[in-house]
Amino acid sequence: MKLDGRLATAAKATACVLFVGHMAATCAQQIPERSALRPLAVPFEHYEELTGIWQSWNMFTTPPYLHDYDVEVEVIEPDGSQGAVGPILPGARRYDHTLRAESLFTCIVDDPTCLFYAGGYAVRMCSELRGRLGHGGQTIVVHEYYDRLRLLPDIRANGVIGAREDHRSKAFACGG
Amino acid sequence: MRRVIDFFWGPADPRSYALVRIGLSIAALANLIQLWPLRHEYFSASGMLTLDAARTTASGRLYGSIFYVVTSPAGVTAVFVVAAAAIIGLGAGVAMRLCAFVVWAWHVSYSDRAFPILHSWDALLRIGSLLVLVSPLGRVWSVAHVLRPRASDAENVPIYGLRLMRWQLFVVYITTLWLKLPDEYWRNGQVCAYFSVSIYSTTPNNTFFVRHEWISALQTYLSLAIEAAVPWLLWAKRTRALGFAAGGALHFAIAMTSILAVFSICMLPGYLSFLDGDDIERVRALARRPRARFGPI
Numbered sequence: 001m002k003l004d005g006r007l008a009t010a011a012k013a014t015a016c017v018l019f020v021g022h023m024a025a026t027c028a029q030q031i032p033e034r035s036a037l038r039p040l041a042v043p044f045e046h047y048e049e050l051t052g053i054w055q056s057w058n059m060f061t062t063p064p065y066l067h068d069y070d071v072e073v074e075v076i077e078p079d080g081s082q083g084a085v086g087p088i089l090p091g092a093r094r095y096d097h098t099l100r101a102e103s104l105f106t107c108i109v110d111d112p113t114c115l116f117y118a119g120g121y122a123v124r125m126c127s128e129l130r131g132r133l134g135h136g137g138q139t140i141v142v143h144e145y146y147d148r149l150r151l152l153p154d155i156r157a158n159g160v161i162g163a164r165e166d167h168r169s170k171a172f173a174c175g176g
Numbered sequence: 177m178r179r180v181i182d183f184f185w186g187p188a189d190p191r192s193y194a195l196v197r198i199g200l201s202i203a204a205l206a207n208l209i210q211l212w213p214l215r216h217e218y219f220s221a222s223g224m225l226t227l228d229a230a231r232t233t234a235s236g237r238l239y240g241s242i243f244y245v246v247t248s249p250a251g252v253t254a255v256f257v258v259a260a261a262a263i264i265g266l267g268a269g270v271a272m273r274l275c276a277f278v279v280w281a282w283h284v285s286y287s288d289r290a291f292p293i294l295h296s297w298d299a300l301l302r303i304g305s306l307l308v309l310v311s312p313l314g315r316v317w318s319v320a321h322v323l324r325p326r327a328s329d330a331e332n333v334p335i336y337g338l339r340l341m342r343w344q345l346f347v348v349y350i351t352t353l354w355l356k357l358p359d360e361y362w363r364n365g366q367v368c369a370y371f372s373v374s375i376y377s378t379t380p381n382n383t384f385f386v387r388h389e390w391i392s393a394l395q396t397y398l399s400l401a402i403e404a405a406v407p408w409l410l411w412a413k414r415t416r417a418l419g420f421a422a423g424g425a426l427h428f429a430i431a432m433t434s435i436l437a438v439f440s441i442c443m444l445p446g447y448l449s450f451l452d453g454d455d456i457e458r459v460r461a462l463a464r465r466p467r468a469r470f471g472p473i
Contacts, residue, residue: 012181019184019336023343030351049238052284052302057348059296059439061355063367064374090222099435100214100293102375104224107292116233117292120226152369155386161373 025053067147067162071095071105073125074168078137085129087142089121092128109144109169118169126174137176142169184339187332189453194269194314196341197276199445200304201267204279206441207301208260211286215256218290221247230289242281243289255285266308269318276313280305297442303344304445311337341449346407348446353403362400365393376434402426410450423447 025044031037048054071087072095086094087105095101108118122140130136147162155161217223227247246255262278265271283302287294312333315321321329356362361370369392371377372385385392402422409419424447427440451459 009181012185013177015336016177016180016184019340020180022340026344026347030347030354046238050240051306052280052287053306055299055303055347057296057351058355059352060367060371061352062359063361063370064376065370066375067373067380069375088217089224090216090220098214099295100211100218103293103295104218114292116229117225120229121224124222124224124226149370149374152366152386152389155373155383159383161381161383161386 021047022053026055029055030057063149065149067149069097069102069147070145071101072143072145074141074143075129076139076141076171084143087125089124089128092125092132105142105144109142109167119172122172122174126172129174136174138174139171140174141171143167184336185334188312188335188338189456190312190314190316190330190333191453191456192314192338192449192451193312193333194317195448195451195456196304196311196338196445197269197272197308197314198267198317199448200279200301200308201263203297203438203442203444204263204283204301204305205260205267206438207297208256208263210438212256215252216249218293219243219247219255219286220249220252222249225290225292230291233291234288239288241285241288243285255282258282269313269315269320272313272315272318272320273309276305276309280309295439297439300348300439300442300446304341304442307337307341307344308445311340338449341446342407342411345410345446345449349403349407353400356400356403362396365389365396368392368395368399372433376436378433378435399426410447413452413454416450416455419450420447 021044025047028041028044029048031041072084073087073092075083075085077083085092088094088096088101095105104117107114108121121142125140126136126138129138129140144167146165146167148165149155149162150160211218218225221227227244230241231244242255243252246252258278259282262275262282265275266279280302283298283305287298287302314333315326316329359367361367366389369385369389372392373380373383385395403426406419406423406426409415409422411419423443427443431437431440
């Protein structure tokens with residue numbers, strides 16, 4: 001089917017408006033949150049969500065700060081006895097050292113915007129423990145064990161690359 | 177207005193679109209292979225990310241995901257298998273528009289279900305698959321063309337899709353440069369040394385770049401220079417080969433020295449969108465030359 005010449009031009013012109021809008025949406029979301037121009041990004045938000053073009057290019061805008069990273073879940077029984085299980089669900093398996101898992105745990109332990117994910121993770125872990133141990137009532141704490149990178153002169157001085165730190169989530173109480 | 181229309185609707189070689197389509201397929205498959213062993217951990221009801229948390233985060237937004245309704249381990253596996261089939265179909269050139277839609281829906285779906293585990297390459301794949309979906313698909317290099325060739329397959333197609341893909345690559349590099357430049361470690365040239373002993377390095381216990389910090393400084397400044405220059409080098413026809421060489425070297429180095437190889441692969445479709453018909457002919461001539469040299473006399 002061939003469109004009449006003027007109709008085709010009008011259709012192309014309309015499409016051009018959409019293309020320019022798409023390019024503007026790509027740029028507008030890069031405007032910093034605190035910029036006075038940030039309101040320019042608002043009209044594009046639903047378009048970005050619907051099409052999946054939401055984006056952020058802040059990868060490695062600062063240097064990485066961890067040399068080693070591990071995660072464990074501390075389990076405190078109602079009688080006060082303690083143990084530890086792996087954090088990966090299903091199965092409470094050992095930390096798998098994948099990029100995805102590192103992103104998840106830094107998010108649920110360190111990032112307030114992941115509050116709901118942290119709560120949901122705790123519910124799942126409690127359910128896993130209940131299934132495995134046959135009872136509930138535990139308190140769980142997610143531990144991030146990491147070697148934080150030392151400054152370059154310090155590494156050169158004695159060859160020790162990272163300083164060990166234990167970073168813990170808030171405690172989550174499993175129901176009975 | 178005529179100039180704007182020509183800018184977006186001018187002619188493009190369909191093989192450029194075919195290359196982007198195949199490049200996206202390779203990148204998407206690499207990513208899916210990486211996600212496959214993790215599928216139950218992040219997408220099923222027995223995994224670590226509850227659906228309630230995803231829905232609460234998405235509340236009031238126009239996010240959508242097949243994983244909002246498919247939550248059983250078997251269902252999640254089935255979605256992965258369908259996505260893999262569509263990705264392969266897209267690359268091979270079978271039922272391309274349908275495959276392109278499924279590939280776009282797949283990328284949006286897993287992203288919208290698992291926000292906390294996302295990385296920059298997930299955005300590259302989401303955006304790339306949308307642009308491939310709305311663009312000419314380059315039937316000229318496809319199984320469909322081999323089976324049922326059409327005279328129109330080799331005809332020029334509108335360039336708008338390539339324009340949008342190139343624009344996206346510009347935004348990636350310019351934005352990341354904008355964000356990196358104020359950082360004191362980038363300015364001091366120490367980032368590569370820190371990176372080399374970080375969890376992202378393939379050799380985190382090797383302190384070579386820490387002990388030879390001047391090499392790290394050269395690497396750091398060179399990577400900034402490449403990020404600043406690559407979009408412009410790719411844009412200009414005369415410097416395009418240099419842009420490919422510089423960007424290729426940067427991403428090859430990232431792939432070889434870090435655990436982020438999939439990121440480098442996901443940059444591929446954006447680069448390929450800059451190739452026009454002349455470039456493709458030049459590459460084909462280069463590829464033919466050794467064969468001619470070593471062929472029968």
